[in-house]
Amino acid sequence: MVQTSSPEIRETGADRRPPPAPEYSSWISQDRSTDAAAVAMRQEAAELVERVLEHYRNNSTHEADGQWTEPVANYLDADRWQREMDAVHRTVPLPLAMSAELPGPNTYKALDVLGVPVLITRDRQGTVHAMINACRHRGAKLIEPGCGVSKRLTCPYHSWSYDLAGELRGVYAEKTFGDVPRTGRSLVRLPAGERAGIVFVSLDPAAEPDLDAWLGDLQPLLEGLRLADCHHYSTKELTSPNWKVTLDGYLETYHFASLHPKTVFETNLSNMMAHDTWGAHQRIAPALRPIAQAAELPADRRDPGDCVGAIYWLYPGLAIAGGWRHKIAVSLVLPRTATESVTQQIILLRDPAVTEEERHAADKFGEWFYEVVRDEDYATTYGVQQGLAALNGTDFVFGRNEPGLQHFHRTVHAHLDSRAAR
Structure with missing residues (x-):
C-alpha cells in the first residue's frame, strides 16, 4: 500500500x-x-x-x-x-520500479508519470511488461497506484479483462455487445526492460531503448x-x-x-x-x-x-x-x-x-x-x-x-x- x-x-x-x-x-x-x-x-x-x-x-x-x-x-x-x-522524461528510459516490487509471476506496479497512467507487470512466465493503465473499451483505469498480485486485469467500468501481458482475454456480455477481435485490442504497450534489479520504461510507445548502452x-x-x-x-x-x-x-x-x-x-x-x-x-x-x-x-x-x-x-x-x-x-x-x-x-x-x-x-x-x-x-x-x-x-x-x-x-x-x- x-x-x-x-x-x-x-x-x-x-x-x-x-x-x-x-x-x-x-x-x-x-x-x-x-x-x-x-x-x-x-x-x-x-x-x-x-x-x-x-x-x-x-x-x-x-x-x-x-x-x-x-x-x-x-x-x-x-x-x-x-x-x-x-527532452528527458518522455525520451530516455525511466527507472520506474525495482524488480523486488514485482517479486513473482502475476505481480504488478501501477503509478502515474507525468499524467500518464503506467502499469508495469510480470506475467506468469516472469517476463516484465509495461503498458498504459487504461482499458481499450472506454479508457477507464484498470489498477489503482501501488503494487499487488493479480492473474487478470479487470476493468472496474465494464469488466473487460486482460492477462498480465496486456492481451484482451474477456469481454463482458460479448453476445450483446458484438464480437470484439482480440488482435489490436490489447493494452497500449510501452517499451520496458529489466536490468540489474531495476525496471526501465519509456513513455514513448515507439521508442527502442538500448538499456545496455544506456547504463554502460x-x-x-x-x-x-x-x-x-x-x-x-x-x-x-x-x-x-x-x-x-x-x-x-x-x-x-x-x-x-x-x-x-x-x-x-x-x-x-x-x-x-x-x-x-x-x-x-x-x-x-x-x-x-x-x-x-x-x-x-x-x-x-x-x-x-x-x-x-x-x-x-x-x-x-x-x-x-x-x-x-x-x-x-x-x-x-x-x-x-x-x-x-x-x-x-x-x-x-x-x-x-x-x-x-x-x-x-x-x-x-x-x-x-x-x-x-x-x-x-x-x-x-x-x-x-x-x-x-x-x-x-x-x-x-x-x-x-x-x-x-x-x-x-x-x-x-x-x-x-x-x-x-x-
Whole structure:
C-alpha cells in the first residue's frame, strides 16, 4: 500500500525531534558470490574506500574543475519545464520500479508519470511488461497506484479483462455487445526492460531503448549489488517541489553538517566524498564515520560498507542508498508539474523481515529516512522554491565541491540542446 504525506503536516522548529539514526550492518563484506559481477563490485568497492580514505587523511573532497552557475529562471520557466519533460522524461528510459516490487509471476506496479497512467507487470512466465493503465473499451483505469498480485486485469467500468501481458482475454456480455477481435485490442504497450534489479520504461510507445548502452559501464556494478535478490518491504510517498530543486538536494554532501546535525551527520562526514560518472548517471560516495578507525587497519580488514555510504544515482531521478548494506533505501523522484514532484521511498531488504524484531528494525529504518527527508531536506527545498520568484534574474552557484549538481545540470542542458537540434 502506498502511503502519502503532505509537507503541511510536518513538525518544524523547536518542536521537531530528529529521529535516532538506525543501526546499519554491512552486506558487502559478507557476500561470498564468485560470479564476475560480484567480484568486480567488491574489487571496485575496495578501490573506492582507498579513494575516500585519501580524502579523509587530507580533509578534502572530490572537486570539479571550477564552479557552475545556473540561472534561477531555469527552475521557474514553465515552458522550459515542458521542454525538459519532452527532452528527458518522455525520451530516455525511466527507472520506474525495482524488480523486488514485482517479486513473482502475476505481480504488478501501477503509478502515474507525468499524467500518464503506467502499469508495469510480470506475467506468469516472469517476463516484465509495461503498458498504459487504461482499458481499450472506454479508457477507464484498470489498477489503482501501488503494487499487488493479480492473474487478470479487470476493468472496474465494464469488466473487460486482460492477462498480465496486456492481451484482451474477456469481454463482458460479448453476445450483446458484438464480437470484439482480440488482435489490436490489447493494452497500449510501452517499451520496458529489466536490468540489474531495476525496471526501465519509456513513455514513448515507439521508442527502442538500448538499456545496455544506456547504463554502460555502470551496469556491472549495479548487477554486483544483487538488487534483484532483495525483498520489497514498504513504499511511502512524499510530495516535493520542482524536480530539479528536489534533486539538487540528493547530489551533494556539502549540507550534511548544517542541515542534518542530529541525523545524517551522526553517521556521515560532511563535505567529504568521491564522485564518479557513467554517461548521464553518477555515484556520490560520502565518508562514513567509522572510516576514522578503518584508516588504522590494513586494507584487507576494511569493510567498505562501514567506510563509504555509496549512493548510485540513475538519471533522471533514482537514488539507491545503502546498496552495500542489508537495508536499502531507494528514492524515485517524478515530476508532476512545473512546481511539484512526487517522491517514492522504497525500502528493500536483503532478507525478508519475518520476526517482530526484524519488522521493527525495518520499520525504524524506513521511518528514519522518511522523517529526515520530509522534515529536513524537503522542508528546506520547499523554502528554496518559495524564494525562486524573488531571485528571478539571478544565478545559483554550484561549488567545485558539488560535482554531482554540475553533472546533473550539464546533462539536462545537453538533452535540451540535442532535442532542439533535431
